[in-house]
Amino acid sequence: xxxxxxxxxxxxxxxxxxxxxxxxxxxxxxxxxxxxxxxxxxxxxxxxxxxxxxxxxxxxxxxxxxxxxxxxxxxxxxxxxxxxxxxxxxxxxxxxxxxxxxxxxxxxxxxxxxxx
Ligand SMILES: [Zn+2]
Numbered sequence: 001x002x003x004x005x006x007x008x009x010x011x012x013x014x015x016x017x018x019x020x021x022x023x024x025x026x027x028x029x030x031x032x033x034x035x036x037x038x039x040x041x042x043x044x045x046x047x048x049x050x051x052x053x054x055x056x057x058x059x060x061x062x063x064x065x066x067x068x069x070x071x072x073x074x075x076x077x078x079x080x081x082x083x084x085x086x087x088x089x090x091x092x093x094x095x096x097x098x099x100x101x102x103x104x105x106x107x108x109x110x111x112x113x114x115x116x
Contacts, residue, residue, distance in 0.1 A: 004067035005031035
């Protein structure tokens with residue numbers, strides 16, 4: 001498996017605590033240390049429904065978004081476990097125009113995850 005940032009082979013450091021762990025990432029540890037995750041959450045109120053937006057960074061970063069795709073696994077598992085009846089959308093980056101359009105379309109409550 002290769003890092004989506006530097007294209008080098010991702011080698012997982014195996015020790016007793018993670019020996020049976022099946023979590024894989026698409027970014028190497030060197031590249032991961034360059035970017036400080038700033039997990040965030042915001043609720044964007046609409047007229048009849050709300051948008052719940054979760055993001056990994058609070059500003060634009062210059063990296064292939066696939067590098068951080070494995071970090072969305074926890075959000076997806078939480079979403080599925082809670083059996084939410086909301087629609088989930090996954091964006092690399094969500095623009096304000098898209099948010100305004102989603103509010104106008106009134107799909108009901110939306111659960112959106114994005115890189116930034
Ligand atoms: Zn890398």
